[in-house]
Amino acid sequence: MSLVLRWFVRAFRKPPVIVFLVLLLGSCLTGYGIIYNIAASHQSEINPNFLHFETDYVEVELPKNWITLQGKVQNATGLFFSIVSYNPFTWAFFQFQFCDENAKMFLLERSNLTDASQMLQKIINDTYSKILEKNSNVTRIFNENGTMTISNLTAEYSIITLRNVPTETSNLHNITSLIAIHIDEKRLIYISFTCDESNWSKESELFAIIAKYLKLG
Amino acid sequence: MGEALFNEIEKWDLIYALIGGGLGFIVVWVTSVLIFDPNGIGAVYWSLASLGILGIISFQEQFALASAIMQFGIVHLLGGFCGGLYTGYKVEKKLKFLLIIPGIATFLISFLIFIASTYFQGGAVNLSTTNLLGTVILPITGNLTGSYLGGYAINWPTKEETEKKEPNLT
Numbered sequence: 596m597s598l599v600l601r602w603f604v605r606a607f608r609k610p611p612v613i614v615f616l617v618l619l620l621g622s623c624l625t626g627y628g629i630i631y632n633i634a635a636s637h638q639s640e641i642n643p644n645f646l647h648f649e650t651d652y653v654e655v656e657l658p659k660n661w662i663t664l665q666g667k668v669q670n671a672t673g674l675f676f677s678i679v680s681y682n683p684f685t686w687a688f689f690q691f692q693f694c695d696e697n698a699k700m701f702l703l704e705r706s707n708l709t710d711a712s713q714m715l716q717k718i719i720n721d722t723y724s725k726i727l728e729k730n731s732n733v734t735r736i737f738n739e740n741g742t743m744t745i746s747n748l749t750a751e752y753s754i755i756t757l758r759n760v761p762t763e764t765s766n767l768h769n770i771t772s773l774i775a776i777h778i779d780e781k782r783l784i785y786i787s788f789t790c791d792e793s794n795w796s797k798e799s800e801l802f803a804i805i806a807k808y809l810k811l812g
Numbered sequence: 813m814g815e816a817l818f819n820e821i822e823k824w825d826l827i828y829a830l831i832g833g834g835l836g837f838i839v840v841w842v843t844s845v846l847i848f849d850p851n852g853i854g855a856v857y858w859s860l861a862s863l864g865i866l867g868i869i870s871f872q873e874q875f876a877l878a879s880a881i882m883q884f885g886i887v888h889l890l891g892g893f894c895g896g897l898y899t900g901y902k903v904e905k906k907l908k909f910l911l912i913i914p915g916i917a918t919f920l921i922s923f924l925i926f927i928a929s930t931y932f933q934g935g936a937v938n939l940s941t942t943n944l945l946g947t948v949i950l951p952i953t954g955n956l957t958g959s960y961l962g963g964y965a966i967n968w969p970t971k972e973e974t975e976k977k978e979p980n981l982t
Contacts, residue, residue, distance in 0.1 A: 610968065611962070612965045614961055618885055622886070623882055625881050627882070629881065633875060637868070662867060683861075
């Protein structure tokens with residue numbers, strides 16, 4: 596047996612080293628146990644590649660590799676709840692926003708809007724104007740307009756493509772975005788899905804799954 | 813009793829203990845970056861992404877607990893252990909007292925850098941919103957436990973050494 600190996604064998608027989616190794620391995624196993632438990636307890640029953648997120652306002656299945664953040668603001672203007680989920684590797688974003696009756700009225704009255712299609716148009720125009728300020732060469736293409744059903748509710752939607760959109764690193768992107776809005780007496784639901792134009796056909800399949808199994812609370 | 817203790821401790825013993833604390837901090841810093849860096853280079857995030865389950869970090873409270881427990885062992889216990897090993901190698905007397913120093917020093921340096929980095933990023937440390945378990949309790953426990961284990965590990969006599977000291981005459 597080599598000298599080094601003999602030294603290691605002797606060192607690993609010392610009680611403090613054994614306690615150290617037990618604590619080190621124990622903490623790793625406990626941590627991974629909790630991570631495994633998170634993955635198992637939030638596993639989507641519908642699709643093995645999705646995680647199930649349940650909140651007071653929505654139940655949604657989102658891809659396992661997407662990072663999801665949620666936020667809630669409640670003030671005098673009403674209640675705003677949102678979920679943002681993104682794929683950190685392929686530049687794809689999903690956003691869900693719920694506004695209660697007061698928040699809906701606040702948003703509509705602030706811009707003198709009356710229905711979902713007007714709001715949809717305003718959001719698209721405002722977004723385009725903001726991007727134009729950063730890059731005057733940006734172009735906008737309307738791909739599709741119509742209505743879709745999300746969680747038994749009818750929503751107005753538009754699919755638009757914006758070309759030459761500057762990013763934080765000043766690279767130019769071509770992005771395609773689907774924006775859907777549902778407004779009824781009690782609430783406003785806003786859903787958007789954005790990704791690189793070249794990935795749209797692949798990523799929109801994910802959106803189809805997200806939209807299909809989205810349940811409002 | 814306290815005076816007698818301080819009389820027995822030499823200036824260099826304290827210096828070695830503080831160097832042990834500095835060494836522990838370096839280990840803490842390197843392992844935090846290599847294993848827990850959230851910007852994609854940390855081994856934990858990299859392995860979650862490779863397994864296709866990066867989304868579980870979205871369950872922030874549960875994931876923060878898992879991360880804090882793993883950091884206890886991989887980062888803080890290991891940092892304290894390395895600091896303790898160095899101190900135990902350099903110092904032989906009064907280990908029971910001196911091994912507190914590398915543990916506390918490792919924690920204090922890490923904690924002060926955490927406060928400074930939070931401040932320079934435009935925030936302030938608010939104890940009511942800070943995760944005390946992950947930022948104070950587990951790190952200080954890990955650093956102190958690791959320091960004592962490291963310090964005693966280097967000075968613990970092996971079976972052969974014990975037999976040499978106490979020859980079996982039977």
